Amino acid sequence: MKEKAMDAMQRFSKAMFIPVLILPIAGILIAIGNVFNNAKLLETFPFLDVPILTGFGSILSGSLVSILTNLGLIFCVGITVGLARKEKAIAGFTALLGYLVFVNAMNKFMEITDHLVKADALQGSGQTLVLGVQILDMGVFLGIILGLITAYVHNKFIDTEFNGAFQIYGGSRFVFIVLIPIVVALAVALTYIWPFFQYAINSLGTVINHSGNLGVFLYGMLERLLIPTGLHHLVYTPFLYTSLGGIAEVGGQVFEGARNIYYAEIADPAVTRLSDSVIWDARGISKMYGLLGACLAMYHMAKPENKKKVKAVLIPAAVTSFVAGVTEPIEFSFLFVAPLLFVIHAMLNGLAMVTLNILDVRAIGPNGIIDFLLYNIPLGIEKTSWPMYVLVGIAFFLIYYVVFRFLIGKFNFKTIGREDAGQETKLYSKQEYKESRSKKEESQVNPSEGEPSMAGVIVEALGGAENINTVTNCYTRLRLTVQDSSKVDEETLKNQTGASGVIIKDQNVQVVYGLQVGSVRKAVDKYLGRLEGE
Known part of the structure; x- marks a missing residue:
């Protein structure tokens, strides 16, 4: 059951x-x-x-x-x-x-x-x-x-x-x-x-x-903690699009949900101050600032001989998190090797939202700096208090850096660049990704004799075509159901196909590819001989 x-x-x-x-x-x-x-x-x-x-x-x-x-x-x-x-x-x-x-x-x-x-x-x-x-x-x-x-x-x-x-x-x-x-x-x-x-x-x-900052903290923490299961959408969606996130009348119409109210308020010139429902969508502090501090801590705690490699790997991931709000490549770099860091990250995400609420900040940045600039700067300081958002972000950058650096050293976590000999925990640098994608596209069009395409490698690592029941994708993950999850080869998916994380729960398999997941999904569908969406 x-x-x-x-x-x-x-x-x-x-x-x-x-x-x-x-x-x-x-x-x-x-x-x-x-x-x-x-x-x-x-x-x-x-x-x-x-x-x-x-x-x-x-x-x-x-x-x-x-x-x-x-x-x-x-x-x-x-x-x-x-x-x-x-x-x-x-x-x-x-x-x-x-x-x-x-x-x-x-x-x-x-x-x-x-x-x-x-x-x-x-x-x-x-x-x-x-x-x-x-x-x-x-x-x-x-x-x-x-x-x-x-x-x-x-x-x-x-x-x-x-x-x-x-x-x-x-x-x-x-x-x-x-x-x-x-x-x-x-x-x-x-x-x-x-x-x-x-x-x-x-x-x-x-x-x-009415639970005040406790409710805000729990919301922010759960929204991150459920990332490994892929069920975090079930936490924030009701708050963003239903009456759980508030009810407000804007321009003579009634809107329910934090994001609906926010969009209505920014489109109404008569609104001089955004309502407090916006706190349920203020999820950008950890994405734009916090995880950058975590990346810097992991870089400083890496072994000296690995720092050049770590820099090449973490910089693209940090930029993606800051610009587009895609955090999973960073989160999966320490999720499995240091679960405590992930729990601390979730708690800090909740604490950041509480801080914004206490300071009465109405600015948001749910999907990185681009969203932050488009949503907040044109509205002005009076509506959003966006300068305070930036100050809070800088503070949490420092908090993440200090906490992550201390815990990595205290517990000797094998974060990126600190792996034992023969072990490898890595993300893929921009150059590696481009080379991988170039090879994938070339092999898909004209694969060498006896050499499988990248999609073929993915399918075989998932146990073969006969083991795959369904293939879908979300924003950053290839989501599949399989007959037998024990046949899934996590190391091949990570080391040969560019996956930054693999999550297996019963017959459900999620492979984290980041923003390029759409092209990966299409390649897999084509390799399996399925129409997209079958």
């Missing part, structure tokens, strides 16, 4: 990537649109105050805010596509149809049973408009629930076929036929059931928000 539960959570976490990873792009574009309408910026640079630029900014930010008000639909389609085992495009289309059926079924049932409140009394009633239709306000949970149900029905009945005159009702048509009564029945049931869930969720949100 435990293995099945973990496998289900792993698959759900992978599916969440589809909608979650696209939303930061919308946020960045909203921030860019806000730049062209920032009063202080236009005063400083009056040549930007022209209708074509301000109009473009208004259209850009205004149009993308609509994504935030339709997260239910986005999550419904995204999760269904992520969980579908085959015919993913058809699964997504079916999810869209199911969502439309649910919304209108609930509206009609609430109308018949006199549950609908008047349109001018929606505020605080627990009801809202979804695609212009008035139903219960279930937020992103509606998309998650329908996505899970649609994916289950799709996977169970997509291969159903009939003979004779009923043949046209097989496959995807039968999936939709089965889904309709389920969705309608669900709409009726949730009309009575959901208010109790909503009360429980709101109560939990109240407890968390």
